[in-house]
Amino acid sequence: xxxxxxxxxxxxxxxxxxxxxxxxxxxxxxxxxxxxxxxxxxxxxxxxxxxxxxxxxxxxxxxxxxxxxxxxxxxxxxxxxxxxxxxxxxxxxxxxxxxxxxxxxxxxxxxxxxxxxxxxxxxxxxxxxxxxxxxxxxxxxxxxxxxxxxxxxxxxxxxxxxxxxxxxxxxxxxxxxxxxxxxxxxxxxxxxxxxxxxxxxxxxxxxxxxxxxxxxxxxxxxxxxxxxxxxxxxxxxxxxxxxxxxxxxxxxxxxxxxxxxxxxxxxxxxxxxxxxxxxxxxxxxxxxxxxxxxxxxxxxxxxxxxxxxxxxxxxxxxxxxxxxxxxxxxxxxxxxxxxxxxxxxxxxxxxxxxxxxxxxxxxxxxxxxxxxxxxxxxxxxxxxxxxxxxxxxxxxxxxxxxxxxxxxxxxxxxxxxxxxxxxxxxxxxxxxxxxxxxxxxxxxxxxxxxxxxxxxxxxxxxxxxxxxxxxxxxxxxxxxxxxxxxxxxxxxxxxxxxxxxxxxxxxxxxxxxxxxxxxxxxxxxxxxxxxxxxxxxxxxxxxxxxxxxxxxxxxxxxxxxxxxxxxxxxxxxxxxxxxxxxxxxxxxxxxxxxxxxxxxxxxxxxxxxxxxxxxxxxxxxxxxxxxxxxxxxxxxxxxxxx
Numbered sequence: 001x002x003x004x005x006x007x008x009x010x011x012x013x014x015x016x017x018x019x020x021x022x023x024x025x026x027x028x029x030x031x032x033x034x035x036x037x038x039x040x041x042x043x044x045x046x047x048x049x050x051x052x053x054x055x056x057x058x059x060x061x062x063x064x065x066x067x068x069x070x071x072x073x074x075x076x077x078x079x080x081x082x083x084x085x086x087x088x089x090x091x092x093x094x095x096x097x098x099x100x101x102x103x104x105x106x107x108x109x110x111x112x113x114x115x116x117x118x119x120x121x122x123x124x125x126x127x128x129x130x131x132x133x134x135x136x137x138x139x140x141x142x143x144x145x146x147x148x149x150x151x152x153x154x155x156x157x158x159x160x161x162x163x164x165x166x167x168x169x170x171x172x173x174x175x176x177x178x179x180x181x182x183x184x185x186x187x188x189x190x191x192x193x194x195x196x197x198x199x200x201x202x203x204x205x206x207x208x209x210x211x212x213x214x215x216x217x218x219x220x221x222x223x224x225x226x227x228x229x230x231x232x233x234x235x236x237x238x239x240x241x242x243x244x245x246x247x248x249x250x251x252x253x254x255x256x257x258x259x260x261x262x263x264x265x266x267x268x269x270x271x272x273x274x275x276x277x278x279x280x281x282x283x284x285x286x287x288x289x290x291x292x293x294x295x296x297x298x299x300x301x302x303x304x305x306x307x308x309x310x311x312x313x314x315x316x317x318x319x320x321x322x323x324x325x326x327x328x329x330x331x332x333x334x335x336x337x338x339x340x341x342x343x344x345x346x347x348x349x350x351x352x353x354x355x356x357x358x359x360x361x362x363x364x365x366x367x368x369x370x371x372x373x374x375x376x377x378x379x380x381x382x383x384x385x386x387x388x389x390x391x392x393x394x395x396x397x398x399x400x401x402x403x404x405x406x407x408x409x410x411x412x413x414x415x416x417x418x419x420x421x422x423x424x425x426x427x428x429x430x431x432x433x434x435x436x437x438x439x440x441x442x443x444x445x446x447x448x449x450x451x452x453x454x455x456x457x458x459x460x461x462x463x464x465x466x467x468x469x470x471x472x473x474x475x476x477x478x479x480x481x482x483x484x485x486x487x488x489x490x491x492x493x494x495x496x497x498x499x500x501x502x503x504x505x506x507x508x509x510x511x512x513x514x515x516x517x518x519x520x521x522x523x524x525x526x527x528x529x530x531x532x533x534x535x536x537x538x539x540x541x542x543x544x545x546x547x548x549x550x551x552x553x554x555x556x557x558x559x560x561x562x563x564x565x566x567x568x569x570x571x572x573x574x575x576x577x578x579x580x581x582x583x584x585x586x587x588x589x590x591x592x593x594x595x596x597x598x599x600x601x602x603x604x605x606x607x608x609x610x611x612x613x614x615x616x617x618x619x620x621x622x623x624x625x626x627x628x629x630x631x632x633x634x635x636x637x638x639x640x641x642x
Contacts, residue, residue, distance in 0.1 A: 006336050007108035011099045011115055014348065018119030019092040021355075025362055026088050026129045027081035030371035033400060033446040035131045039078060040399040042070055056223045060230070063220050064178030065133045078403075084131045091128020091135035094321075095119055097142035102325045104149055105285040107333035109340075114328045116348040117266070118321060122355045123255045126366055127317050134317050137183035140176035141318040144187050145292075147172060151206065152194045162205045169209050174216040181227075182296060182315040187213075189295055193288060243304050243311040248297050254313050255320050262354045266327050269347075273330035280332040293323035368446035368472040370395075374404035376468055377443060380477055381410040384465070389477070390437045392428065394419040394444035401445065420448040422592030425456065425604075432460040439465065443475035451551045451606025454490075455639075459602065464489055490641040493545035497637040498537070500525055507535040519557040519600045519634035526632045527625040534623035534631075537638055541575070542615035546640050553606040553639045554621050558590065559599065559632040566591040568627025571603050578616040584609070587624065600634070 004012075031039070041054030047070055055063045068086075076082040098118055102111030118124060127134035147168040173191070176183040191210060198206055217224075244250075256263040296319045304311040334340050355361045373393075381389060391414045395401045398417045405411065415431050418424050419442075432440065440461045442453065454476070461478035464487045468475050498504045500512050500523040507525070512535075515524045525535045537554075546552060556571060566589060575584040588605035595601055621638060625631065 005108060007103075007112050010112055010344070011108075014112070014115045014119045015092075015095045015099065017348075018095045018115075018125075021120060022088050022091050022125055022128045026084055027079075029365075030367070030369040030404070031080055031083070032130060032132075032367040033370075033396065035083070036370065036400040036403060037397070038066060038069060038131065039073075039083065039403065040397055041066065042073055042078075043399070051223070056226055060227055061133055061180060062178045062184070063223055064175065065136060065180075068136075069131070084129060087131050087135045088128055090139040091124065094124070094128070094135065094139045094142055097139070097146050098321050098325075101142060101146050101149060101321075102328075104146075104153075105289065105325065106281045106329055106331070109334045110281065110325075110328045110331040113331060113344060113347055114325045116344055117328075117351045118324045120348060120351040120355050121255070121324075122257050122359055122361045123313070123320065124317065125355070125361065127314060132314075133180040133183070134314055137176055137179040137318050138321070140172045140179055141183050141186050141190075142321065143172035144169060144176055145190055148190055148194055151202065152197050162208060166205055166209045170212045170216070173209070173213040176318075177213065177217050178220060180315065180318070181224075182300070183318045185299065186292070186296055186318040190292065193291070197284070240309040240312070242309050243301055247301055247311055248294075251297055251313050251316055252323070255316075255323065257351075257354045257359050259354045259358060262350060265350060270327045270330065273328070277330045277332050281329060286326060286329045289322040289326040289329055293319045293321075293326060295319070365471040365473075369470045370401055370445050370473075371404045372470065373443050373445055373468070373473060373475055374401065374408055376475060377405065377412060377441065378408035378410040380441065380466055380475075381412055384439055384477070386410050386412060388437055389439040389441050390415055390431065390435045392416040392419060392431065392440075392442050394424075394442070394447045394449060396447055401443075418447075419444070419453070420450070422589060425450070425453075426592055426594065428453075429456060432457060435460065438480050440478045441475060442478070443473075445470075445473035449474070450604075451608055451641075452553050452555070452604035453606075455553055455555055455604050455606070456602075490551070492639060492641050493550070494638070494640040496639075497635055499523070499635050500535075505535070505537050505539075511535045515632065517559075517598070517632075519559075521634075524632050524634045526630070527623055528630045529628040532625050532628070534625070534633055535636075536620055536622040537636060538618060538620050540615065541613055541617045541619050544619065544638070544640050545642075546609065546613065546619060547642075548609055548611065548613050550640055550642045551606055551608040552619070553604070553637075553641065555602055555604045555635075555637045556623065557600045557634040558595075558603050558623075559601065559634075560595050560629055561597040562629065563595055564590045564629055565627060568625075569629050569631065570624050571605050572620075572622055572624045573605060573607055574620045575609075575611070575613070576618045576620065577614065578618065580618075583617065584611050 041050060041058060044050040044054055050066065050070060051063055055061070055066050059066065072086060073083065095115065095118070099111050099115045102114045124138070147165045150165040151169060173187045176187045194206060253260070253263055256266065297316050300311045300315060377391070391412045393401055393414050395417060401417070416424070416427055419428055440457060442457060457478050461480055463479040463482045464476060465479040465483050465485055466477035467487050467489070499520050501521040503509065511525050512523050513526065514522050518524045527534045541547070552573060554571065554573060569590040570587040572585070572587045574582060576582055586605070586607050588603060590603060593601050593603060623631065623633060
């Protein structure tokens, strides 16, 4: 019977701890948007329809995970716990192969330190708890590298013929290809690297393994060709923007909990081990670990810059284990005593404390919530009376919210499920105008929540009775009466309305005229066929308290006798530097609003400044009229909140 070393026993302990950390609380928090998307795409009547409509046309992944979920949920149902269970298991099994690879590449001492850190990092823990391609892709990639290592760098004289390691290579490689396009790319990088080291007599069995992998992949080829033609998640039709210049560094930092202290200590350990032990382990494995870790990130970065944005931290998890191995790749094999044990315990506790306490992993909302909002809405319906509230919610698809809302004791009916573009705002305005309930609830999760929505709703429901905010999600219960609940409201740091009754903003009084049909008072301004720009609000951002992460909300009353065309009349908010160079330019089109002759219509726009703002920058707000419409303007409001 094989005798296990002290390193193996300690590795088993860290694998157990890492498994506990992956299973802990895994099913209690809300399914993410992507998980609910996968669950929604299981609702097709047949497997073939799901593949075509739910994978090929409505996803950017191979068919492997979605096919597995189809089979799995038909056996287990759609509970959150069972939905995520296989993925947590695969994330935990990855720890085993992580250790085996590191031990084979370097030594068991190096592998043990690597495992102690990797087992407790939040990046692999989080993506092991998601029912998405990341933990399966991670497991299959690691199994592939383990089989690849036993073929390319065998411990004993290799067999020339196709053997068990080739079988494992084929199965794990094909599984990775079916799981995610970046795990596909990863096994391709590893496979090509093998050709640089492989003994000539093993070429044919190795190439045969590659051919069999692609043969197994043929059923997904049609999906691959279609999705590759789309190209990515970004671009004109996508939601993902191009990466910043420091994207790769931020990925590395993110992998180590976004913790500068943790990353700094680990890099210091790498430097120290390199100085004292650089020649202890084979250099080729050190280089391979670094290449396997960083090359996918470099490819993703340049593809995103020059082709179409795909760069996200999640897609780089397949190579990330090798970055951890690389950090400890210089450590020699040691005899375990109190000093080595203390250093090992320190490495683990440093990572564990960073994850659990410094980053508050288990109490942090990593994605927009759906479950929490559904529970809270049910409680609010119970508190204020279900029948006294009109309900709206802003989500990408109704199923994402109904999955949890329909399970609550107070099932409510939502009048609107989408509210993130002009046509939706018009529908919301209509619902608000006809509502005869004392309360109006609006919730949102993982969908664009326009800052100015509060202004629109408060026009009809001026008071806030309840407010809950989460990461990229929240709800507000508005009321027609002031309940004096002392509910938190965004702090207003600047608010001013120009009704043109007196001199304000340095506006030329020649642009102001008297009107018997003013929205308020007697004076208005206007634009017409001779005027492309209205009277303008202009101020240094420092003077109105506008800084990064604060929100600017503007509104204006407009009256006209015709319906404007798209892009021919708009409310503009621009940010310029002190030299007059444009930094941010945003607008709200008038066209989606319904204009009734001789009636005033409120135009709203809000923008949260995620951009860098200097105190000397200039903010300008005005009506831009390239269509040369005749428009009366009154009650121009500017509000800054934090």
